């Protein structure tokens with residue numbers, strides 16, 4: 300174990316954007332804790348990183364359980380002695396109309412995207428304050444945290460909430476030299492968009508892939524986003540270069556929304 304190396308925890312990093320962030324931060328020199336509710340994908344991704352020479356371990360955790368997230372931080376510190384960067388990346392999607400959304404579905408998406416992000420901020424901040432070294436907390440927001448989309452009403456509401464956590468936590472934690480920022484991707488071709496497309500085409504009577512295609516037409520840079528496009532920006536947020544930035548939820552969407 301090299302105690303000079305900084306340690307980053309990434310939730311929901313068994314696949315998709317979280318996995319790309321883990322790979323990028325590993326290349327940047329971080330020791331990486333892969334965490335996911337899916338134990339198999341967490342283990343697989345952690346092994347892939349180690350095969351690339353990146354120090355890593357996997358911890359299975361469901362972000363909607365405060366206890367499991369506290370345990371994730373405990374295990375990290377037990378193994379590596381410190382926590383420097385905590386990334387609340389895990390999130391789930393939901394496609395439904397406002398008139399049709401059920402109480403159970405709203406509860407479920409808020410438990411993961413909203414409560415889960417809060418538990419991550421809390422557990423990370425407690426540890427970072429104890430260390431007295433400062434730190435960086437980074438959250439997954441979305442273009443849907445800047446404007447709500449039809450059929451993504453509940454999802455958009457959760458991402459607006461992530462933006463609110465980011466601003467409030469940034470103000471409260473600044474005196475402990477802990478910064479809190481969010482990345483707001485656009486249309487990234489992960490399994491999340493496969494599910495969103497499937498849900499939307501059913502609602503709108505389209506062919507498979509057409510909802511993804513229609514959304515993608517709004518991207519000024521003319522291509523859909525790769526997980527690595529997001530990871531490149533998160534690399535900056537996790538680095539010293541972002542030390543003077545806090546409370547921001549930054550669009551990284553190839554030019555869909557401006558502001």
Ligand SMILES: NC(=O)C1=CN([C@@H]2O[C@H](COP(=O)(O)OP(=O)(O)OC[C@H]3O[C@@H](n4cnc5c(N)ncnc54)[C@H](O)[C@@H]3O)[C@@H](O)[C@H]2O)C=CC1
Nearest residue numbers: 311315316336361362389390439441484486487489490491
């Ligand atoms: N794909 C996209 O176009 C965009 C995604 N985002 C956000 O980026 C983040 C990552 O998204 P993707 O990689 O696309 O999704 P994904 O569905 O491909 O991967 C999400 C990962 O999170 C894990 N996960 C789900 N629920 C969890 C829980 N309760 N506890 C721990 N892990 C859990 C899954 O097992 C999976 O490994 C999400 O917060 C999402 O809302 C934001 C904007 C656009």
Ligand SMILES: CC(=O)C(C)=O
Nearest residue numbers: 441442443485486491
């Ligand atoms: C998945 C997501 O955040 C959008 C709006 O595409």
